[in-house]
Amino acid sequence: MAGDWIRTVTAQTPTNIAVIKYWGKRDENLILPVNDSISVTLDPAHLCTTTTVAVSPGFDQDRMWLNGKEISLSGGRYQNCLREIRARAAEVEDKERGIKIAKDDWQKLHVHIASYNNFPTAAGLASSAAGFACLVFALAKLMNAKEDHSQLSAIARQGSGSACRSLYGGFVKWIMGKEENGSDSLAVQLVDEKHWDDLVIIIAVVSSRQKETSSTTGMRDTVETSLLLQHRAKEVVPKRVVKMEDAIQKHDFASFAQLTCADSNQFHAVCLDTCPPIFYMNDTSHRIISCVEKWNRSEETPQVAYTFDAGPNAVLIARNRKTAALLLQRLLYFFPPSSDTDMSSYVLGDKSI
Numbered sequence: 001m002a003g004d005w006i007r008t009v010t011a012q013t014p015t016n017i018a019v020i021k022y023w024g025k026r027d028e029n030l031i032l033p034v035n036d037s038i039s040v041t042l043d044p045a046h047l048c049t050t051t052t053v054a055v056s057p058g059f060d061q062d063r064m065w066l067n068g069k070e071i072s073l074s075g076g077r078y079q080n081c082l083r084e085i086r087a088r089a090a091e092v093e094d095k096e097r098g099i100k101i102a103k104d105d106w107q108k109l110h111v112h113i114a115s116y117n118n119f120p121t122a123a124g125l126a127s128s129a130a131g132f133a134c135l136v137f138a139l140a141k142l143m144n145a146k147e148d149h150s151q152l153s154a155i156a157r158q159g160s161g162s163a164c165r166s167l168y169g170g171f172v173k174w175i176m177g178k179e180e181n182g183s184d185s186l187a188v189q190l191v192d193e194k195h196w197d198d199l200v201i202i203i204a205v206v207s208s209r210q211k212e213t214s215s216t217t218g219m220r221d222t223v224e225t226s227l228l229l230q231h232r233a234k235e236v237v238p239k240r241v242v243k244m245e246d247a248i249q250k251h252d253f254a255s256f257a258q259l260t261c262a263d264s265n266q267f268h269a270v271c272l273d274t275c276p277p278i279f280y281m282n283d284t285s286h287r288i289i290s291c292v293e294k295w296n297r298s299e300e301t302p303q304v305a306y307t308f309d310a311g312p313n314a315v316l317i318a319r320n321r322k323t324a325a326l327l328l329q330r331l332l333y334f335f336p337p338s339s340d341t342d343m344s345s346y347v348l349g350d351k352s353i
């Protein structure tokens, strides 16, 4: 490990959108959830995080920049991820450039991390999911940690719960696990991205403002105060997860849409059942729900599923490209764009849905 050198690795990770939601932790430190969840990972060409990690003997401390601005790495979540990957680091030999890093050197070397999101950070578009998944994946490559994706997912989980699901493409299940130490709370791929490639996901950005209640705070309040959450986690989600897996395997869009919409609505009901109540959706979100519900009921079978995370933005999943084109037409008709870039300033107009 002599001389002045720098070794870098760049990775890109898409975000994921839960169709069966994670909301509530049974262990805040290890980030262990109260129920299983299922998500779809977006196409890496769109909503994604790009992270470059660098190591050099010239670095005197770990540092990180998010969207060009330096942020502190002192928080437990970053420290947990760095510690877990360092513990699995292995020897690296780059003969071409004459770099050799012994296993033990990783405990002394520092890293610099630069991460960019190509979508609004913390506006309920799962920026932390893509961010921590990408960070853990890039660090594992940099430090030659030979863990499989599921094992890496259990590390990414300690950065942000939903991050564990972004280690895989396609549909992914985060198994809540039973162990107290969290070793079995990890993500598995249900089907890959080619399995159901008719689906088209459209994200209607209702507002790109940062959300008022962070997921972490919101979940804590919900766990402490909501009786509905107990019912959801114990009675509703376990059955829904089984049905959702079946719908995904069979490309059964009618069941998929029904389960996705119902689970989004129950998640927001749980937020309302929290003291103090949490409002993530706004009037525009509600209008989008009405629009999709009316459309689906006017057809023989559902055309579009909607789901909303910890923010007002709508994630709309169309059954195929033709439906997606019709959906865009409807969105533009009911929510005509104004000169601004997001729907918070769209003229809602007087068109009744």
Ligand code: 2P0
Pocket (backbone or CB within 6 Å): 017, 018, 020, 021, 022, 023, 031, 037, 126, 128, 129, 159, 160, 161, 162, 163, 215, 216, 267, 308, 309, 310
């Ligand atoms: C999900 N969300 O399953 C749910 C649905 C938001 C609504 O996972 O505290 O940012 O870092 O574990 O992962 C958002 O929660 O929270 C989230 P932490 P995270 O996608």
